[in-house]
Amino acid sequence: MFRYSCYPNGVNEVYDSAWAFAVMDSFVFCAIFLFFDFDAGTRMCALSFHVGCTAAFLDPDTEDIYSEGIRNMDISAGDIGPLVGAIIGYILALLIIGPAIQGNIKSGLAHAQETAIKLAWHEGQLWTGIVKYFRGSDQTIEVDYLVQQAFLAQERTAQLNANLGNSWWECFDSGRTGLIRGHLLELHERMSYMNDWLRGLGVAMQSEDFGAEHDALMSKVSASMLRLNSCTADLLYHSCCLAIGGYSPELDSYQLDEDVKAPKAFKEAFEQGRKEVYKSDMLAEDSIEEHFVAFALSSYADYVEMLAEDVLSGSKVKRVSIMQSTIDGIKSIPCLNPDHGYMVRCFVAFFGSAFIGYVGVPGLMKPYSAGVASTAAILISSSGGTGSAIVSNMNRFLGIAGGSVLGSVLHALAVPCTPWAPLSGFVMAFIYLGISFFTKFKPPNYGFIGMLSAIFALKQLFKPCGQDESIGRAEFESLQTQMLAIFVSTAADVFIGNQSAGHLACHSYKELLHTVLESSRDAFDPKKPIDADRRAFRGKLVGQYAQAELIGHEATIEPRIYRLPWNGSFYDKLVEQSYQDTVNSGLLRFAIVEVERNPKLKPLLEAMTSSPAAKAIIHEIYARGTLSVALAVAVMKKDSMSALRAPLKVCKALTAEMPKPLDLDLNAAMLDILAEVNGGIAKSKLSSAKASEDGYCLAGTLGLLKFLLLFSFLKFSSCCFYSGCFAANRRAAM
Numbered sequence: 001m002f003r004y005s006c007y008p009n010g011v012n013e014v015y016d017s018a019w020a021f022a023v024m025d026s027f028v029f030c031a032i033f034l035f036f037d038f039d040a041g042t043r044m045c046a047l048s049f050h051v052g053c054t055a056a057f058l059d060p061d062t063e064d065i066y067s068e069g070i071r072n073m074d075i076s077a078g079d080i081g082p083l084v085g086a087i088i089g090y091i092l093a094l095l096i097i098g099p100a101i102q103g104n105i106k107s108g109l110a111h112a113q114e115t116a117i118k119l120a121w122h123e124g125q126l127w128t129g130i131v132k133y134f135r136g137s138d139q140t141i142e143v144d145y146l147v148q149q150a151f152l153a154q155e156r157t158a159q160l161n162a163n164l165g166n167s168w169w170e171c172f173d174s175g176r177t178g179l180i181r182g183h184l185l186e187l188h189e190r191m192s193y194m195n196d197w198l199r200g201l202g203v204a205m206q207s208e209d210f211g212a213e214h215d216a217l218m219s220k221v222s223a224s225m226l227r228l229n230s231c232t233a234d235l236l237y238h239s240c241c242l243a244i245g246g247y248s249p250e251l252d253s254y255q256l257d258e259d260v261k262a263p264k265a266f267k268e269a270f271e272q273g274r275k276e277v278y279k280s281d282m283l284a285e286d287s288i289e290e291h292f293v294a295f296a297l298s299s300y301a302d303y304v305e306m307l308a309e310d311v312l313s314g315s316k317v318k319r320v321s322i323m324q325s326t327i328d329g330i331k332s333i334p335c336l337n338p339d340h341g342y343m344v345r346c347f348v349a350f351f352g353s354a355f356i357g358y359v360g361v362p363g364l365m366k367p368y369s370a371g372v373a374s375t376a377a378i379l380i381s382s383s384g385g386t387g388s389a390i391v392s393n394m395n396r397f398l399g400i401a402g403g404s405v406l407g408s409v410l411h412a413l414a415v416p417c418t419p420w421a422p423l424s425g426f427v428m429a430f431i432y433l434g435i436s437f438f439t440k441f442k443p444p445n446y447g448f449i450g451m452l453s454a455i456f457a458l459k460q461l462f463k464p465c466g467q468d469e470s471i472g473r474a475e476f477e478s479l480q481t482q483m484l485a486i487f488v489s490t491a492a493d494v495f496i497g498n499q500s501a502g503h504l505a506c507h508s509y510k511e512l513l514h515t516v517l518e519s520s521r522d523a524f525d526p527k528k529p530i531d532a533d534r535r536a537f538r539g540k541l542v543g544q545y546a547q548a549e550l551i552g553h554e555a556t557i558e559p560r561i562y563r564l565p566w567n568g569s570f571y572d573k574l575v576e577q578s579y580q581d582t583v584n585s586g587l588l589r590f591a592i593v594e595v596e597r598n599p600k601l602k603p604l605l606e607a608m609t610s611s612p613a614a615k616a617i618i619h620e621i622y623a624r625g626t627l628s629v630a631l632a633v634a635v636m637k638k639d640s641m642s643a644l645r646a647p648l649k650v651c652k653a654l655t656a657e658m659p660k661p662l663d664l665d666l667n668a669a670m671l672d673i674l675a676e677v678n679g680g681i682a683k684s685k686l687s688s689a690k691a692s693e694d695g696y697c698l699a700g701t702l703g704l705l706k707f708l709l710l711f712s713f714l715k716f717s718s719c720c721f722y723s724g725c726f727a728a729n730r731r732a733a734m
Contacts, residue, residue, distance in 0.1 A: 003057055010057045019058060026054045027351075034346045037335040047377035051354055055370035058358070062368070108166035109177060112184050113244040115160045119153070119191060120240035124233030126153055127300060130201055131229045134293055135218040139210050147202040150195065157191045164188065173319035182319055183243035183311055189535070190303045193590075196538075197296040199583045203708060204296075208289045213277055217290055220273035221266065225297065228262040232301045239308040263301050263690035270294050270691060282678045283696045285670050291700025295591075298691035341496065349376055349492035353485055364480055371478070375485035393486045399452030400482050406432075406453070407460025417465040429461050501555040502566050506633045508548040509571070512578060513629045515544060516585045520709055521622045523592045524609045532593050534586075541582045548575050567636055573719070574632055581712050588705045591698055604695050607676040608702055614673050621710050628717040635720070673703060 003010075003025060007018040029050055033043050056062050126149050133142055164184055171177035208214065218225075271281070278284045283291065320328075353376035360367035414428035415421050432454070439450030519537070522528045531537060552575055556568045595601045608614055677699045688694045 003053075007057075010062070011060050013060060022054060022057050026050065030350065031347070034350060035343050044378045047350060048374045051357075051373040051377065052370040054354075055357065055368045059368035107170050108163050109170050109181060112160055112163035112167055113180070115156060115163055116184050116187055116240055116244055117237075119156045119160060120187075120237045122149075122156065123153055123191065123194060124236055126150065126198065127297075128229055128233060130198070130205070131225055131297065134201075134205060134208070135222045135225060137210055137215045137218075139205075139208065143202070143205045146205070150198040150202050153191075153198060154195045157188060157195055160184070160188050160191070168320065168325075172322050178319055180244060185318075186310055187240060187243055187307060190307045192538070192542075193303055194300055196583050196586055197299060199580065200587050200705075201293060201296055203580070203584075204289045204292050204704065209286075211286060213284075213286050214290065216277045217270075217273045217287070220276065221269045221294075224262070224266040224269040228266040228297060228301060231262045232304050235308050236304045239304070239311045243311045263298050263692075266294075266298070267689065267691045267694060271694070274696070283674055283699050285674060288700045288704050291697045292704045294691040295694075295697040295701045298697070299590075301690075302692055345492045345496040348496055349489045352376075352492070353488045356484065356488070361484075364484070365477065369481070371481040372485045372488070375482055376489050393490055395449045396452055397479075397482055397486055399449040400456050401479055402449070403436075403453035403456035404460060404479065407457030410457070411460050411463055415461065415463070415465050421465050425461060429458060432457055432461070501551060501558040503637065505548065505551040505555045505571060506636050508544065508551050509575060509578070510629055510633055512541075512544040512548050512582070513625065515541060516578070516581050516709075517622050517625045517629075519585050519589060520706075521618060523588055524605075524614065524618050524706075526606065526609055530589075530592055530596050532596060534590055534593055537589050538586045541586055545575075545579060545582050548578075567638075571636055574716075577712070577716060577719070581709065584705050584708050584712070588702065588709070591701045591705070594692070595698060595702075598693070601695055601698065603679075604677065604699055607679060608673070608699070611673045611676040613670075614676070614706070617706060617710055621706075621713050624717050625713040628713065628720045632720045670703070670707075677703070 003022055006021065011018045011022065013019075030047055033046050038046075126146070129142075129149070130146055133140075133146060164181060167181055171181060173181060274287065275281050278287065350373060354370075354373035357365065357369040357372045358367065360369060365371065410428050410432065411425075415425040436450045436454035436457070439453070523530065552568070552571050555566045555571070558566065592605070595605045691697045
């Protein structure tokens with residue numbers, strides 16, 4: 001509108017003032033969207049529509065005249081048919097797809113409510129199964145089933161988060177629906193913490209020997225343990241039912257009182273059983289796993305109690321209003337993308353396509369064509385996303401070409417000039433749409449093919465009978481334009497400044513492991529303060545793990561034209577193994593913060609760090625982990641033939657620096673640590689009301705997590721040295 005308000009007739013002659021104004025205006029507008037941190041969808045639509053208007057403005061022979069301003073809206077230059085069709089399609093989608101056959105509204109918030117109630121029920125059943133298994137006397141294959149159920153609980157929690165992420169637009173965090181969404185977000189956060197303890201419990205159950213002392217202790221605490229679990233599971237389900245209702249009734253004081261009494265009764269029974277079984281009120285070597293389970297179960301009850309207090313008492317939930325969301329979005333726009341190669345690649349791909357469309361290609365497209373640049377604006381990949389960009393671009397072309405050809409063939413077969421042609425055409429279109437949308441929604445790698453194939457096939461199927469079934473010149477030119485845009489965008493992705501997805505994956509994995517190692521080292525360093533924000537620390541770990549997993553998938557489809565194949569199986573194995581390390585690190589931070597929050601437990605932390613064996617274990621974890629990460633990155637970064645020997649050189653250097661395994665026996669180290677810890681607990685003289693505040697349970701949790709991290713990094717270093725040193729030596733000998 002701004003251009004047409006200044007020059008109502010557009011460009012009359014090439015290189016006149018209107019032409020210069022349009023070129024400068026278009027360059028500035030597009031550069032702003034290419035260089036600044038706009039949302040990908042906003043950037044695509046803005047560039048795609050802007051280049052179409054610019055091409056019409058620059059063409060001296062065009063008869064299209066667009067609106068000069070808001071008071072003079074003129075859409076005669078465009079085809080009103082697609083606009084009306086889009087409006088009708090949106091209305092039908094809302095009226096037909098929205099309500100399901102059963103009458104339920106299939107919205108993101110409704111899905112979140114259904115997922116939440118199922119999650120709360122299954123979570124309570126899973127904790128019940130774990131408690132019943134742990135109070136048994138034998139280790140059976142049931143533990144593997146429970147560990148698998150913990151994985152499924154984690155996936156359900158992730159699905160709840162995904163549904164909630166799509167629900168803000170449905171309620172804008174206002175009214176009753178906004179209250180429901182806020183409570184469900186709180187439920188998701190609590191469930192995430194519970195799932196971490198479930199993963200830790202899986203490892204503890206697998207390492208428990210189920211000896212005579214275990215049986216004796218469980219016989220004394222079994223009743224109180226089952227009661228605590230039952231009260232907590234009921235309160236979790238009750239709180240979830242109220243959360244998805246979106247209102248806060250009077251507090252169910254009886255049920256909440258029962259949940260408060262149960263942890264105290266369990267702690268007293270556990271303390272009395274410990275004294276009777278181990279003949280002293282001390283942390284014994286054989287009771288580490290039992291104290292960890294007691295701490296985890298009590299923490300589970302604490303999480304549910306806090307959730308119930310938030311939901312049942314009607315406390316305010318955090319909401320993001322439309323105004324705040326708008327302000328946050330505007331604040332994020334002025335940020336430049338730190339990947340300068342990405343900005344250069346986008347600039348070259350888009351303006352290169354625009355120049356090709358401006359000058360035209362003889363025999364392919366006429367001058368002042370906007371199709372190539374408009375398509376290229378949609379094909380620009382993200383930073384480090386070369387592999388998925390190329391695959392997506394080729395899938396787009398396959399969808400367009402395949403849909404056009406198949407639509408033409410099916411039109412010739414199913415739409416003859418007979419009375420039943422409309423019926424046969426409708427049936428064929430219905431079947432083809434069903435197959436296409438199954439391809440779009442089920443296989444994640446073929447979504448573009450299904451959607452575009454349906455669109456371009458319907459263009460052929462909706463032709464009247466008797467019309468030329470072959471692909472017309474317009475459709476053929478569209479295919480050529482799409483292919484040219486894909487070629488330009490792909491060339492920019494591959495050759496201009498895009499970072500290697502493999503290198504980005506190595507960097508993400510290195511950052512993740514360094515966070516785990518540094519947090520483990522700092523947790524037992526009295527000179528370094530501990531950040532008490534457990535939510536932020538867990539969010540950092542989860543974000544880094546998700547980034548490493550995502551970029552690793554990107555690296556598998558990266559076009560390694562001048563690089564060796566990506567060692568995807570080795571990388572996936574390392575990332576999968578590191579997940580339990582992130583969980584253990586998060587649980588360790590949780591226990592350390594509990595100690596820091598209670599000044600009376602300071603002697604416990606001092607005892608954990610003063611033991612020579614404890615110091616040796618922490619040094620072993622950090623040194624072995626750091627050097628193993630360096631070797632793993634060197635193995636995965638072998639991009640060329642000259643780099644094949646790099647892992648061998650790195651392996652030799654790291655072998656000399658790698659600390660030898662602990663000389664002292666681990667059993668002796670455990671006894672040394674327990675002696676220091678029991679002395680520290682005795683000095684604290686702390687009386688607690690539940691196991692999550694008990695010094696012995698905290699000490700058992702810290703000790704078990706420390707040894708789990710040690711065993712994990714011993715396994716990790718062995719895996720890295722086998723993959724790096726052994727493979728490199730074998731290649732050197734060949």
